[in-house]
Amino acid sequence: xxxxxxxxxxxxxxxxxxxxxxxxxxxxxxxxxxxxxxxxxxxxxxxxxxxxxxxxxxxxxxxxxxxxxxxxxxxxxxxxxxxxxxxxxxxxxxxxxxxxxxxxxxxxxxxxxxxxxxxxxxxxxxxxxxxxxxxxxxxxxxxxxxxxxxxxxxxxxxxxxxxxxxxxxxxxxxxxxxxxxxxxxxxxxxxxxxxxxxxxxxxxxxxxxxxxxxxxx
Numbered sequence: 001x002x003x004x005x006x007x008x009x010x011x012x013x014x015x016x017x018x019x020x021x022x023x024x025x026x027x028x029x030x031x032x033x034x035x036x037x038x039x040x041x042x043x044x045x046x047x048x049x050x051x052x053x054x055x056x057x058x059x060x061x062x063x064x065x066x067x068x069x070x071x072x073x074x075x076x077x078x079x080x081x082x083x084x085x086x087x088x089x090x091x092x093x094x095x096x097x098x099x100x101x102x103x104x105x106x107x108x109x110x111x112x113x114x115x116x117x118x119x120x121x122x123x124x125x126x127x128x129x130x131x132x133x134x135x136x137x138x139x140x141x142x143x144x145x146x147x148x149x150x151x152x153x154x155x156x157x158x159x160x161x162x163x164x165x166x167x168x169x170x171x172x173x174x175x176x177x178x179x180x181x182x183x184x185x186x187x188x189x190x191x192x193x194x195x196x197x198x199x200x201x202x203x204x205x206x207x208x209x210x211x212x213x214x215x216x217x
Contacts, residue, residue, distance in 0.1 A: 001067035001083050004111070004132050004165045007036035008211045010069075010189040011204060013057065015042035017195035026200060027057045031064035033194075033204020039069035039086060041191075051076050058082060069113065078106030084131070086113040089121055092128070100129040115169075117150055119157055126163060133162060134189060137170020138180060142192060144170065152183040159184025174206055181214045 001007075011030040013023045023040070030038050038061055042050050054070055058080060061068040069084040070077035077085035092114060097103060100112050111131040116122040125133050135158045140149050147170075155168050168180050169189035180188065190207055197203035 001061075001065060002036060004067075005216075007067065007165065008187050008216075009035050009204065009208050010037040010039065010167050010169075010187065011035035011194055012039045012041050012189070012191045013053075014039075014191055014195060015045055017192060023053050024056050024060060026195070027060045029200040030194070030204055031060065031066050033201040034208035035066055035204055037067040037069055037084070039071055041071040043072075047073065047076065051080065054080050054082060074103060074110075074112075075106060078110045081107060082110065084111045084113055086115070086134070088115045089117070093124065098128060100131075117147070118154070119161070122158065122162065130164070132165040132167065133158075134167050134169045135162075135185075136168060136189070138168050139171025139176065141171035152179060155180060155183040155185050174203075174210065177207065177210050181211070186211070186214060186216050 013026050027038055040050065040054055040057060050073055054076060058068050067083040069086050070082045071086050072091060074085045113132045113134060114125040114130040115134045116125050122133055135150065135154055137144050137147055137149055138152065138155060149170065158166050165187060167187040167189045168185035172180055172188055172190055173193045177188065188207065188211055194200055194203045194207065
């Protein structure tokens with residue numbers, strides 16, 4: 001995969017949005033559409049199914065020079081050779097970890113991304129040594145229905161204070177992405193607005209075009 005700092009569009013194969021489609025087919029469409037990172041997110045699947053699906057997706061993403069991210073499952077991500085594992089606050093800090101060094105990586109090349117929802121969480125994630133941060137949800141989203149929106153104010157805070165690659169996430173659509181970019185985001189995560197689109201590849205391309213209109217700082 002390309003360096004994290006050069007990754008702009010972060011897409012998902014999310015079990016909640018498969019709608020009967022095969023994960024591998026979706027991964028190919030996301031790669032064709034220009035995603036830089038693809039996360040396998042399957043909150044409702046058993047670990048065996050997550051592992052099997054991750055092993056199917058990895059050669060697809062590798063062939064496209066796209067990074068594969070595994071949500072929640074650090075051990076699986078390391079053992080199959082994924083590029084990144086993404087953890088939430090509860091999975092990392094509330095599980096007793098304070099530093100990336102606290103995790104015993106099955107693969108020393110495995111990188112870690114952390115979700116954040118407030119400045120103090122972001123500061124703690126930076127101190128912990130996360131490779132990238134996610135800031136959100138920017139807007140109310142069905143992907144995280146119980147989580148209040150952090151609003152564009154948090155995006156503005158991130159643009160001024162984050163010292164490593166970071167992605168705005170949550171409820172971002174083609175209708176509001178300009179506001180998110182104007183607030184300072186240069187990297188975007190998109191779940192439902194791509195996976196619910198009638199043409200996943202084209203939706204990816206449209207997001208990619210919008211993001212590319214704003215150069216990296």
